[in-house]
Amino acid sequence: MMKILILGAVGQIARMLTNELLHKTDHSIVLFARNGRKRLNIVDDRRVLIVDGDFKDKDKLVHAMEDVDLVYINDMGNENSTKTIIDAMKDAGVKRVIAASVLGIYDEVPGAFGEWNKRMIGETPRMRSQVESARMLENSDLNYTLLRLTWLYNQAGNTKYMITQKDEPFKGAQVTRQAVTQCVMDIIGEQSDKYHRVSLGISEPDTDWAKPSFY
Incomplete structure (x- = not known):
């Protein structure tokens, strides 16, 4: 546990x-978010602790x-926050x-999807922060698994995902949040060092298209 x-x-x-961990494991969970106690409804408070806080508050x-x-980090779109998280973990x-x-x-x-993706997010400040956040994580001594997620959508029951490695071309224009959740659950459940200090591209099989289906 x-x-x-x-x-x-x-x-x-x-x-x-959170829902998957509560229903399919015996793990205890700490949920960290701004105004988390107001924004989160947790039914099993014996296994869940909610902490109100900001990523920039190291203490x-x-x-x-x-x-x-x-630790699972749901977003690395601010490199200052990422640095604080890494420092706190140390x-x-x-x-x-x-x-x-x-x-x-x-x-x-x-290819065409790469060009489309660059037009959509390639030069944004948030993208630059993602690049810097990933660099800091990979240069740390932490035992990390970095997930490079393609374009996200929701579809209940669709948990299909595929993985590309850091040195491989990224394939797949979309993936469900349900599938990403399943991927994280699989990584948490993996007892070996298979996913240690790696950067994985996460996408849906058979979606090697010029853009996501929902655009």
């Missing part, structure tokens, strides 16, 4: 992950990481982290 900290716990994938993060085995003595990023941080998306 583990103790898992979910940072950015009000996000859609974070909420799905609050360190407190939330007490006795934690694994201070708290926590090594294992799964972090959600986006496709394109290595310019690894080829």
Whole structure:
């Protein structure tokens, strides 16, 4: 049994992950979010602790990481927040982290979809923050799994996902949040070091298109 900290716990994938952990594991969960107590409704308070806090508050993060085995970061769109999280993990003595990023941080998306993706997000400040956040995580001594997510949508029951490695061209124009949640659950459940210190592209099989179906 583990103790898992979910940072950015009000996000859609974070909420799905919380639900899956509660229903399919015996792990205890710490949910960290701004105004989390107001925004989150938790039925099993024996296994769940809610911490109100900001990613930039290192002391609050360190407190939330007490006795934690694994941290899940739901968003790395602010490099200052990412640095604070990494520093807090060092201070708290926590090594294992799964972090959600986006496709394109290595310019690894080829073809028409790669060009479309660059037009949509390639030069945005948020994308630059994602690039810098990933660089900081990979240069740390943390035991990280970085997830480069393609374009997200919701479809109940669709948990199909495929993985591309860092040195491979990214494939797949879309993936469900349900599938990303399943991927995180699979990584949490993996007892080997298969997913340690790796950057994985996450997409839906058979969606190697010029853009997502919902655009």
